[in-house]
Amino acid sequence: MMALHFKSQRGNFDFDVALNLPVLGTLGIYGPSGAGKSTLLNMIAGITKPDTGYLTLDHQALFHSENRINTPIHKRHIGLVFQDSRLFPHLTVKDNLCYGYRLLAPAERRLGFAQIVELLELTPLLEQKPHALSGGQKQRVALGRALLTSPRLLLMDEPLASLDTRLKQQILPFLRRIKNELNIPMIYVSHAIDEILYLTSEIAMIDQGRLLTQGVFHEVMQQIPALSLAQSLGLENVLHGQVQAHLPDEGYTVTTLGGQLLRIPLIRAAIGEAVSVSIAASNVALSRQKIEGVTIQNQLAGMVLDIQTIQHKTLVTIQLENSNAHLMAEVTANSVQHLQLQPKSKLYCLIKTQSIHPLAILE
Amino acid sequence: MHLSPADYQAIYLTLKLASVVTLILLILATPLAWWLARTDSRAKGFISTFVAMPLVLPPSVLGFYFLLALGPNGPVGEAVQALGWQALPFTFGGLVIASVFYSLPFMVQPLQNAFESVGKPLLDAAASLGATAWHTFFTVVAPLSKTGFITAMILTFVHTIGEFGVVLMIGGNIPGVTRVASVQIYDHVEALEYSEAHALSALMLVFSFVVLLIIYSLRSRKAAES
Incomplete structure (x- = not known):
C-alpha cells in the first residue's frame, strides 16, 4: 500500500x-x-x-x-x-x-x-x-x-x-x-x-x-x-501473443492472439513462447468487411468499444474477438462517419506486418 | 656537495615540520573539504575565502598576526599561559600551528575538487543502497579521490618545506627548534657562505622539481584513465 x-x-x-x-x-x-x-x-x-x-x-x-x-x-x-x-x-x-x-x-x-x-x-x-x-x-x-x-x-x-x-x-x-x-x-x-x-x-x-x-x-x-x-x-498498442510458427522464406513469424493469427516480422523465439509486440495506433486501419486481394496480411476481428475525437483526430478503441486485448486505431472523423462506426460495431483491424515491432527478444 | 651538521639539522627539522603539518591538515582539512564540496550553506563563500587567504597574503602578514595572537598578550597566548603551558612563539609548536594555516588551501582545494568530481548522483546511488554518509565517504568518495589525496598531501608537504616568511616571524631562527632549511639558506647568504647556500638550495630545487613531476604525471595518468 x-x-x-x-x-x-x-x-x-x-x-x-x-x-x-x-x-x-x-x-x-x-x-x-x-x-x-x-x-x-x-x-x-x-x-x-x-x-x-x-x-x-x-x-x-x-x-x-x-x-x-x-x-x-x-x-x-x-x-x-x-x-x-x-x-x-x-x-x-x-x-x-x-x-x-x-x-x-x-x-x-x-x-x-x-x-x-x-x-x-x-x-x-x-x-x-x-x-x-x-x-x-x-x-x-x-x-x-x-x-x-x-x-x-x-x-x-x-x-x-x-x-x-x-x-x-x-x-x-x-x-x-x-x-x-x-x-x-x-x-x-x-x-x-x-x-x-x-x-x-x-x-x-x-x-x-x-x-x-x-x-x-x-x-x-x-x-x-x-x-x-x-x-x-x-500512441502505441501492446499485444501479447504466442509464437505459432516461423516462415523464414516469407519473412514472418505467425503468432496467435486469442484464437486469431497475427503475422509479425520474423523473430527468433521457440514455438509456444510468449511474445509482445507494439503497434502504433496510426498504423491500424479499419474495415467493416474482411478484404480480399490486399497486401495487408493481418485482419483481426473485433468490436468497437469506444470512439473519441480529439482535435481533428479520432481514436477508436476496439476489443479483439475471443480475447480481452484492446487495440486503438487512429483514423479520421470522416472515415468513422463513412463506415458508420459506433460502439458495438463489428469490424476488422488491418495491420501491416512490417509496422509491428517485437518488444522483447532474448538472445 | 658538502653539508654541515647544522644543515642536516635544518633539513631534519624541515622534514619533521612538513610531516607533522601534512598529517594534521589531512585530519582537519578532509572534513572541511567534504563540507565545502557538499554544502549549500551561505557560509560557504566566507569559509572558502578564509581558506584561500594564505594564497594571496604576504607570509609576513600572516606571521605577524600569529605572533600577536600567540604572544603572551594575545588571546591564544593568554589562554595557553593560563593553562600553565609554554608560550608558543619561537617554539616548534607555534611553527606547526602557523604552518597549518599557511598551507591550509593546499590541502583543502585539491580535496574539495576531488570530492566534487565524485558527484551527487553516485552519492544518491550509495544512499539508496543503504549506505550512511560515513560509509559512502569511506567506500566511494575516498577511493575515487585517491589522486586528490595524493596531490593534496604532496602539495602541502612541499609548500610547508618552502615557507620562509611565516617561519621567520613566528619561529625566529633557533637551531634545532625553528631553524628550517629555508632559514638556514638565508643565514648562509647573510654570512656570505655562498657554496653552503648553493648546496642546500640545489637540494631543495631538485626535490621540488621531482615532487611536482610526480604530481603532474599522476594527473595525466588519471586523465588518460577517464
Missing part, C-alpha cells in the same frame, strides 16, 4: 501530485519529458524533499511535513535504478552487486546473490569493472545491485532511455522476470508507453507537475486529457 501527496515549487515548476495505491503491484508512470516523473520518483526515494505533503508506505510514514518526518534515503529500503546506471567505477561488478547486500543483516536478505546473478545472467561479468561493460550490461548490473538490497519497492527511472532498440529488447524480458518471479512492487517511469505496457497495464499519467489520471490503461484512455497527452507522445 502506498499513499502520497507531494507539493513543491521550484522556480516556475509547480509540482502537486497525489497518488493512492491500496495494492502496490507494478505501476507505470507515463508522461512527456519535464512532466515531473523523475521529481516524483526522487521524492519517493528521499533524494528530493517536497515543500509539503506526506508519503506512507506499508502504513509507515516515510515523509510528513507537518509531523516533521523525513526518513533519510538510506533508511527507506527503496531500490533505485537510474537512467545512467551509476555503478561505482572503482569496484568490480561483483562488489557493485554486493554493495548494498553487505549492508543488510543476513536475516533481511530476502533475495540471494546467486539467485539474482542467475536471474540477470551476470555470471560472466562478475570480475569486470563498469567501464568495460556495454550500456545494457550496466543496466542489468544496476538492476541486480538494487534488487540485492531486498527493497520493499523498486523505482526505475527511464532505465532503458539511453539504450538503443536492440538493447531495449534484450533488457525488457529481465524486467518482466523480476516482476513475475520476485514479487517486489515496482514503479516504472518512462515516456515510452510500449515499455510500460509490456510490464503492466496499471498506469499513472503525469504532465506539467500534475497527475492527469491513474488506472488501467485502456480505461484511462477513454479520458480526453490522458488521450491528448498520449496522442502527442505517439
Whole structure:
C-alpha cells in the first residue's frame, strides 16, 4: 500500500501530485519529458524533499511535513535504478552487486546473490569493472545491485532511455522476470508507453507537475486529457501473443492472439513462447468487411468499444474477438462517419506486418 | 656537495615540520573539504575565502598576526599561559600551528575538487543502497579521490618545506627548534657562505622539481584513465 501527496515549487515548476495505491503491484508512470516523473520518483526515494505533503508506505510514514518526518534515503529500503546506471567505477561488478547486500543483516536478505546473478545472467561479468561493460550490461548490473538490497519497492527511472532498440529488447524480458518471479512492487517511469505496457497495464499519467489520471490503461484512455497527452507522445498498442510458427522464406513469424493469427516480422523465439509486440495506433486501419486481394496480411476481428475525437483526430478503441486485448486505431472523423462506426460495431483491424515491432527478444 | 651538521639539522627539522603539518591538515582539512564540496550553506563563500587567504597574503602578514595572537598578550597566548603551558612563539609548536594555516588551501582545494568530481548522483546511488554518509565517504568518495589525496598531501608537504616568511616571524631562527632549511639558506647568504647556500638550495630545487613531476604525471595518468 502506498499513499502520497507531494507539493513543491521550484522556480516556475509547480509540482502537486497525489497518488493512492491500496495494492502496490507494478505501476507505470507515463508522461512527456519535464512532466515531473523523475521529481516524483526522487521524492519517493528521499533524494528530493517536497515543500509539503506526506508519503506512507506499508502504513509507515516515510515523509510528513507537518509531523516533521523525513526518513533519510538510506533508511527507506527503496531500490533505485537510474537512467545512467551509476555503478561505482572503482569496484568490480561483483562488489557493485554486493554493495548494498553487505549492508543488510543476513536475516533481511530476502533475495540471494546467486539467485539474482542467475536471474540477470551476470555470471560472466562478475570480475569486470563498469567501464568495460556495454550500456545494457550496466543496466542489468544496476538492476541486480538494487534488487540485492531486498527493497520493499523498486523505482526505475527511464532505465532503458539511453539504450538503443536492440538493447531495449534484450533488457525488457529481465524486467518482466523480476516482476513475475520476485514479487517486489515496482514503479516504472518512462515516456515510452510500449515499455510500460509490456510490464503492466496499471498506469499513472503525469504532465506539467500534475497527475492527469491513474488506472488501467485502456480505461484511462477513454479520458480526453490522458488521450491528448498520449496522442502527442505517439500512441502505441501492446499485444501479447504466442509464437505459432516461423516462415523464414516469407519473412514472418505467425503468432496467435486469442484464437486469431497475427503475422509479425520474423523473430527468433521457440514455438509456444510468449511474445509482445507494439503497434502504433496510426498504423491500424479499419474495415467493416474482411478484404480480399490486399497486401495487408493481418485482419483481426473485433468490436468497437469506444470512439473519441480529439482535435481533428479520432481514436477508436476496439476489443479483439475471443480475447480481452484492446487495440486503438487512429483514423479520421470522416472515415468513422463513412463506415458508420459506433460502439458495438463489428469490424476488422488491418495491420501491416512490417509496422509491428517485437518488444522483447532474448538472445 | 658538502653539508654541515647544522644543515642536516635544518633539513631534519624541515622534514619533521612538513610531516607533522601534512598529517594534521589531512585530519582537519578532509572534513572541511567534504563540507565545502557538499554544502549549500551561505557560509560557504566566507569559509572558502578564509581558506584561500594564505594564497594571496604576504607570509609576513600572516606571521605577524600569529605572533600577536600567540604572544603572551594575545588571546591564544593568554589562554595557553593560563593553562600553565609554554608560550608558543619561537617554539616548534607555534611553527606547526602557523604552518597549518599557511598551507591550509593546499590541502583543502585539491580535496574539495576531488570530492566534487565524485558527484551527487553516485552519492544518491550509495544512499539508496543503504549506505550512511560515513560509509559512502569511506567506500566511494575516498577511493575515487585517491589522486586528490595524493596531490593534496604532496602539495602541502612541499609548500610547508618552502615557507620562509611565516617561519621567520613566528619561529625566529633557533637551531634545532625553528631553524628550517629555508632559514638556514638565508643565514648562509647573510654570512656570505655562498657554496653552503648553493648546496642546500640545489637540494631543495631538485626535490621540488621531482615532487611536482610526480604530481603532474599522476594527473595525466588519471586523465588518460577517464
